[in-house]
Amino acid sequence: MHPSEEFMNYYIKYEPKIRSYIQRLVFDSTDAEDIMQSTAMLLWKKHDQFKADQAFLPWAYKFAYNEIRNYYRKHEKSKKLLLDPDCIDQLADTSLKNSSQLEELKASLDDCLYKLDNSDRRLIEYRYCEDGKINDLAEKQKTTPNALSKALQKIRQKLHICVRSNQEHS
């Protein structure tokens, strides 16, 4: 197999994981896509440095991480970035070390969504699948936006506990 073709096969296989890695650390989805693009371009430019006997993901994560750091450095003053550079370093490290565990957690999300009560699932559906506004739903359900927001927070927490429990039992 031609080295470029081999690289491309790796890239296609691991692209979702690289994307997840970036999205976890960059809150603005548009910016995360920009970083994904620049990482893809960088990986392509450097693909001849990739050795077939080395692990692709840690190699690719290094480039992604550098792009994330550059982004945080560049927008340190101009954007509300939520996380400081030290925090990003530590999160990137945790993400790299627990990459497969995080993928497993994500994989059991569907199962946990099913286990939710009907009303909880309805709220999640409304928030995500209908792009619903909490204020609109609160008005419809004759409750306050704050109460609904609290309910949504609890559902997110339940989902997290559920995926973690699933993983512990598996």
Next chain:
Amino acid sequence: MNKIKLNKQSRRLFELMHKVHENDLSETDQSELNRILKESEELRLIFLSMRDQHISLDERLRNRLISDHALGFQETEKNESEPEKKNQKIFFKFLIILCLLSTGFLIGTFNKKETPHSDESYELNTLLDPFEHHIATISSSINTYNNRLKEGQDLKAGWLTVNKGKIILQMSSGMEISIQAPTKLKLINSSSIQLDFGKIHLKSAFGRKGFSVDTKYGKLNDQGAEFGIHIDSSIAASNCFTGELAFIQDDFIQIIHAGQNYSLKDRQFIDKEMYETADKVRAQVKKATAEKLASWRQYLHKLKYDPSTAFLYQFSPNSASPQELIQEVHRSELEPAHGKIIGASWEQGRFPGTHSLKFDSPNDRVKFFLNEKFDAMTYHMWVKFDKLNENNNHLGIFLSEKWHPHQITLQYVSIAKGSFFKVHSKDNFGHSSTFLKPEQILGKWLLISFTFDLVNEQVHLYLNGKNIDKTLNISSTPLQAPYIGWCDLMNWVPLNSQDIRNTPGQVDFLSIHRRAFSAKEILEFYEKSRTP
């Protein structure tokens, strides 16, 4: 939900993460978030997992929006926000870059591959072949008790038998033929028929000459007349009401003038006879339809207040909220389960003055949230299928779309062996009907019903009140009450796939009941809801 222990800090982290995802994080919160994240690996893991959860749920939404956008559907009441547009642009830009990168390497590989051609797709193309040329259409019918002899049915050349009721045939040549049962005739072409026996009345819409009716006594040739023919064991006669027609047998020709009734058997003029003209039949149909509609509405009123009726939709436009399909059974919960109409448009229903929803393009559907579990169920739906799905061998009729392992789906599936209806509750049962050719179901109003009863492990499928069961597979594990939840009518747009199973056609009634109707009750429902 299983429990794992949370400490004070992880609880606070959940609160902060919620604020992050709802764009509600203050500067103080931000500092606190950074501080907490630096404290332990476990807290960072929670953070990352919560990010994944949010991104994964958000991507479902984005996939749906992109799918809708690509299919040309954009909700009228919602304007796409600028960041969303930007997101999509970037997404497509990225796709282009990836394609460019990939092309150089993979072009050779692609060139070597051949497009697969499965047996199923071949069969579907065969099924989609155009039908033979139609020469007549049934423009009205009453009391025929035969689903093939309904208004709108197109007819090809061949024998036609009317055992009950009356129909009006509109020949493509313009001749209108009113037929009273019992009659047997053969459609030869648009300008000629052969009458074996029966009583028919003929009138050309354009006063055109030349239409011929062949009988065993000779041929009647229209010379611009309105006329009737009656043949049975005791009589064989033709009555001319206006204009004139010719009776021809070999070299014998007899012109029959307006006001004359001629015996074809005895070759002599006889006393005049009464015929049912098309106008008279139409008036009868109108009266019977109005009566039937009134009694159907009375029955619906009872159904709405029957505690076993869970959901009922009559498919009437709602001027206050045009995008809503109104659910008419009172439910104690706040959400009344109104449907959201996406793309579909209003059309004439089965009865004059009633409405139906027409589903045309691949994304047309009604989306419901039916918040109920069922140990037993009856599902009734009046539907007309226009054509098979050209992109997929499934017509998705009613489909719960996600997540629940016991979701219910109803589809019309075409495979190499044939086509059939299939009702399926994942992990519970799968049930198929006998083979029904597309010609048997396309272009006519049908009542599709299915019932299930988990306690007795019974599942049945019905078409127009008649049982069409074939194969039932029931899970050996304990059956779980199916939950409907989110579902689509006449379409299925899976969240993470482009495998769209839309159903071109019309629907004018849907009801779901909390018990399994017996076969007798299903037939009664059909009799009460069908048009005359």
